[in-house]
Amino acid sequence: xxxxxxxxxxxxxxxxxxxxxxxxxxxxxxxxxxxxxxxxxxxxxxxxxxxxxxxxxxxxxxxxxxxxxxxxxxxxxxxxxxxxxxxxxxxxxxxxxxxxxxxxxxxxxxxxxxxxxxxxxxxxxxxxxxxxxxxxxxxxxxxxxxxxxxxxxxxxxxxxx
Amino acid sequence: xxxxxxxxxxxxxxxxxxxxxxxxxxxxxxxxxxxxxxxxxxxxxxxxxxxxxxxxxxxxxxxxxxxxxxxxxxxxxxxxxxxxxxxxxxxxxxxxxxxxxxxxxxxxxxxxxxxxxxxxxxxxxxxxxxxxxxxxxxxxxxxxxxxxxxxxxxxxxxxxxxxxxxxxxxxxxxxxxxxxxxxxxxxxxxxxxxxxxxxxxxxxxxxxxxxxxxxxxxxxxxxxxxxxxxxxxxxxxxxxxxxxxxxxxxxxxxxxxxxxxxxxxxxxxxxxxxxxxxxxxxxxxxxxxxxxxxxxxxxxxxxxx
Numbered sequence: 001x002x003x004x005x006x007x008x009x010x011x012x013x014x015x016x017x018x019x020x021x022x023x024x025x026x027x028x029x030x031x032x033x034x035x036x037x038x039x040x041x042x043x044x045x046x047x048x049x050x051x052x053x054x055x056x057x058x059x060x061x062x063x064x065x066x067x068x069x070x071x072x073x074x075x076x077x078x079x080x081x082x083x084x085x086x087x088x089x090x091x092x093x094x095x096x097x098x099x100x101x102x103x104x105x106x107x108x109x110x111x112x113x114x115x116x117x118x119x120x121x122x123x124x125x126x127x128x129x130x131x132x133x134x135x136x137x138x139x140x141x142x143x144x145x146x147x148x149x150x151x152x153x154x155x156x157x158x159x160x161x
Numbered sequence: 162x163x164x165x166x167x168x169x170x171x172x173x174x175x176x177x178x179x180x181x182x183x184x185x186x187x188x189x190x191x192x193x194x195x196x197x198x199x200x201x202x203x204x205x206x207x208x209x210x211x212x213x214x215x216x217x218x219x220x221x222x223x224x225x226x227x228x229x230x231x232x233x234x235x236x237x238x239x240x241x242x243x244x245x246x247x248x249x250x251x252x253x254x255x256x257x258x259x260x261x262x263x264x265x266x267x268x269x270x271x272x273x274x275x276x277x278x279x280x281x282x283x284x285x286x287x288x289x290x291x292x293x294x295x296x297x298x299x300x301x302x303x304x305x306x307x308x309x310x311x312x313x314x315x316x317x318x319x320x321x322x323x324x325x326x327x328x329x330x331x332x333x334x335x336x337x338x339x340x341x342x343x344x345x346x347x348x349x350x351x352x353x354x355x356x357x358x359x360x361x362x363x364x365x366x367x368x369x370x371x372x373x374x375x376x377x378x379x380x381x382x383x384x385x386x387x388x389x390x391x392x393x394x395x396x397x398x399x400x401x402x403x404x405x406x407x408x409x410x411x412x413x414x415x416x417x418x419x420x421x422x423x424x425x426x427x428x429x430x431x432x433x434x435x436x437x438x439x440x441x442x443x444x445x446x447x448x449x450x451x452x453x454x455x456x457x458x459x460x461x462x463x464x465x466x
Contacts, residue, residue, distance in 0.1 A: 097179045100179060100181075103184055103185075104185070104188075115187075115188065119188055119192045122192045123195035127197065129203060130203060131203050131205075131207045134204065140207055140208055141208065143208050143209050145209075152206045152212065
């Protein structure tokens with residue numbers, strides 16, 4: 001599946017619009033070309049299920065709006081890589097809870113470019129942090145058993161001297 | 162996944178996947194894949210679920226290959242396996258630690274140079290490997306605790322007697338300088354030598370899977386054609402018969418007695434003796450990777466006599 005903006009060999013109707021419906025009832029219109037970046041939507045379009053609004057019970061309106069924005073941007077013709085990269089960086093420059101929502105949506109809708117971008121952004125949040133800082137940042141409870149705790153401590157000692 | 166929240170406000174959201182661990186497997190894997198080794202290590206200390214995932218060989222295989230792939234080969238792997246076996250034999254106790262390392266040393270290098278009085282004072286404080294995961298191996302390499310067999314070009318950096326050479330050595334990484342310490346086995350009358358500051362481009366994993374003490378079988382002689390590049394393997398101890406071929410050493414000037422020699426393909430015998438080593442195992446260089454270009458880079462700038 002291509003996420004580039006060049007047209008495929010058998011182009012869909014120009015400016016054909018698909019309607020998507022979020023879990024909280026909001027509807028959004030997206031160009032078919034842009035929608036093709038989602039494998040899930042592409043399959044539906046191929047099977048001709050795309051005439052009525054497509055319900056997406058796993059995606060909130062707030063997030064679906066952004067996903068539509070992302071796909072539309074990435075389907076644009078003639079976008080240069082540099083500009084797109086900058087745009088992407090801004091797109092994921094949000095708090096991690098929202099990035100997680102992007103990940104869930106990209107996973108459900110099977111949009112590899114968005115998934116990759118969002119995961120990369122989470123990886124950046126992790127880099128350079130100690131285990132403790134990671135726990136605090138992502139609000140994870142340290143659920144080690146005493147043996148595991150000891151094991152981790154020994155391992156860190158051995159690795160970091 | 163918990164249902165979408167009604168209140169869509171800006172406070173810290175507790176709905177959806179605000180927890181990293183609630184993310185789909187594929188996504189979590191994708192994130193972990195993008196982490197550098199120290200990031201992975203930190204993550205493995207966060208909680209049980211992450212610890213198990215982050216120790217997986219799947220992630221560490223990639224890091225091993227990326228950073229160490231060029232210098233770590235089958236020989237190093239064998240040594241590592243011996244390390245692990247020795248650790249298992251000695252049990253997990255701290256008392257076994259010191260004894261274990263000494264015993265390991267004689268296991269792996271069962272020849273005269275292991276018996277030499279090597280100062281392994283510093284090594285005695287290093288613990289043996291943690292477990293058999295690739296992660297442990299990676300850490301052992303990064304911290305310099307694991308000395309691995311490899312070959313060093315232009316040993317002792319430009320020493321006249323060793324130009325255009327590649328010597329077997331044991332190496333230990335120094336992450337502070339991103340370079341290596343090299344230990345060379347005793348050679349003729351030279352004792353064990355230690356060199357520091359050996360850079361990455363001077364290293365390669367041993368191309369031949371024999372110990373430095375077994376002669377190299379020149380199995381490529383039938384395939385040698387004019388213009389092929391070869392390197393001579395310097396080994397000790399046994400003798401093998403081969404066929405005839407003329408070797409030209411272009412780094413020497415035409416008149417030099419070192420520039421040409423004939424080898425009888427059928428009855429080639431290594432010259433030399435026990436003390437100084439035998440000279441003559443031939444190995445044809447592979448054209449498909451960098452081997453030839455690496456040697457060419459080391460070519461002396463003036464012709465040698």
